[in-house]
Amino acid sequence: MMMVSYEPVVESAHQLGRLLHEIADAGLTERVRAEFALEISAIENAECGDLRDRAQQAVLLSRPEASPVQVAAADAILRDEPLGSVTLFTSLDPTAAAVAAAHWLHAAALVAAERSGLDPTNVVEVADDIEALPHTTPTFVLEKLADGESAYSVVVSLIRNTAVVAHGYVPDVEAYLERIEEAEQEAAKYTGPDHEYVRLATLHSIRLTPLDPSRASLDLLEDLLSGIDGCWMIFKEYTDTGEVYIGEEDEDEEDAIDEAHEAWERKTLSEFRELVRRQAQLTSVGFE
Numbered sequence: 001m002m003m004v005s006y007e008p009v010v011e012s013a014h015q016l017g018r019l020l021h022e023i024a025d026a027g028l029t030e031r032v033r034a035e036f037a038l039e040i041s042a043i044e045n046a047e048c049g050d051l052r053d054r055a056q057q058a059v060l061l062s063r064p065e066a067s068p069v070q071v072a073a074a075d076a077i078l079r080d081e082p083l084g085s086v087t088l089f090t091s092l093d094p095t096a097a098a099v100a101a102a103h104w105l106h107a108a109a110l111v112a113a114e115r116s117g118l119d120p121t122n123v124v125e126v127a128d129d130i131e132a133l134p135h136t137t138p139t140f141v142l143e144k145l146a147d148g149e150s151a152y153s154v155v156v157s158l159i160r161n162t163a164v165v166a167h168g169y170v171p172d173v174e175a176y177l178e179r180i181e182e183a184e185q186e187a188a189k190y191t192g193p194d195h196e197y198v199r200l201a202t203l204h205s206i207r208l209t210p211l212d213p214s215r216a217s218l219d220l221l222e223d224l225l226s227g228i229d230g231c232w233m234i235f236k237e238y239t240d241t242g243e244v245y246i247g248e249e250d251e252d253e254e255d256a257i258d259e260a261h262e263a264w265e266r267k268t269l270s271e272f273r274e275l276v277r278r279q280a281q282l283t284s285v286g287f288e
Contacts, residue, residue, distance in 0.1 A: 063095050063217070064160040066152060070096030071285055078104045082276040083232060084225040094217035095159055099285055101224035102141050102151035107280035108231035109142050111272065116238040121146050127230030130237060137210045137220060138227025151285050158209070159216050166213035179206050235272045236265070 005011040020029045074097040077085050082104055088097040106120075113120040124138040137158075144154040161171035170176050183206055187199035212219040241264060 063093060064156055064163055066096035066099045066156065067093060071099045071152070074100035075103065075285065079277060079280070082108065082273050082280075083228055088221065088225070089218070094221050095155065098159075098217055098221040098224055099152050099155045101221055101228070102145065102155050103283070103285045104276065104280055105138060105224050105227045105231070106142065106145045106151070106283070108228045108272075108276045110279050111275045112231040112234040112238075115235050118234065123234050124227045124230040127233045130233050131230075133226045133230050134223045135227070135230065137223040138230070140210065141224065141227070155220065158211060158220060162209040162211045162213050162216040165208045166216075170208060176206075176208065231276075232269070232272055236268055239268050239271075 003014075005014060016032070020032060023029075070093045074088055074092050077087055077092075078100055084101070088094075088101070109120040109123045112118070112123045116123070116126075118126055121139060121142045124133070124135045124142065127133060128135045141154050141158075145151065164171040180203065183202045184199070187195070187202040190198045192198070209216075210223075241261075
C-alpha cells in the first residue's frame with residue numbers, strides 16, 4: 001500500500017524516491033543524495049547568516065525572520081552609503097537588509113524633518129509631491145517606529161502578514177473591516193451620478209498588504225530605500241541655495257551655473273549623509 005502525503009514538499013520527496021527506486025541506478029541515487037545534502041547545508045548556512053556559495057539563493061527568498069549577523073552586515077553597508085547599495089540585494093538576506101534599511105530610513109526621516117520642519121512620519125509622503133515614489137510602505141514603517149516599535153518587529157510583521165495573504169488569508173480581519181468602513185465613508189462624500197462606480201473603485205483599491213506577496217522582502221527593501229531617497233529630496237529641497245553662485249564671475253553662463261549647482265548638491269549630499277550617520281548611531285535596530 002502506497003502512502004501519499006498531503007504536504008506538497010514531503011510528497012515531492014516521496015515521488016523522487018519512488019522514481020529513483022524504479023530506475024535502480026545506485027550511482028544516480030548517490031548523486032541525487034549528494035545534491036540534497038548540499039542544498040540542506042546551504043539552507044542551514046543561510047539560516048546562520050552565511051550566504052556564500054549555494055546559500056546565496058536566500059537573497060531571493062522572503063523569510064519571516066532575520067539573522068542578527070545579516071542585519072549587522074546590512075547596517076555596515078548603509079553606514080558606508082546611507083542611500084543604499086546594490087550589495088544589499090545581491091549579498092544579503094533581503095529581510096535582514098530591510099530591517100537595517102528601516103532603521104536608516106527612520107534616521108533619514110528625522111534629519112529631513114529637522115531641516116524642513118515637517119513631521120518625520122510625513123516626510124516621504126511629501127517627497128512624493130517632488131518626485132513620484134512608493135510612499136505607502138515607508139510611511140507605514142515610520143509611523144510604527146514613531147510609536148516605539150523596533151525596526152525588526154515592524155519588518156518581520158509586514159513579511160509575516162504578507163505570507164498569510166500569499167496563502168489566501170486575511171492577516172488582520174478587524175483592521176481590514178475598519179479600512180472597508182473608512183472607504184465606505186470616503187465614497188459616501190461623493191454624491192454624483194457615478195457614485196456606485198466611485199464606491200466600488202474605492203473599495204477595490206484596498207489592499208491586504210502593501211507588498212508584492214511573490215517577493216515581499218525584496219519589495220519592502222526597495223520601498224524603504226526609496227523612502228530614504230525621498231528623505232534626501234526633502235533635505236535638499238529645504239536647504240538654502242542663496243549663496244550657491246556667489247563668486248562666479250560668469251554666473252550668467254549656463255555652464256558656470258550648472259557647475260556651481262552640482263558643487264552645491266555634492267556638498268549638501270555629503271552633509272545629509274553625515275547627519276544621517278550621526279542620527280543612526282543614536283538608536284539601535286532592536287530585536288524585541
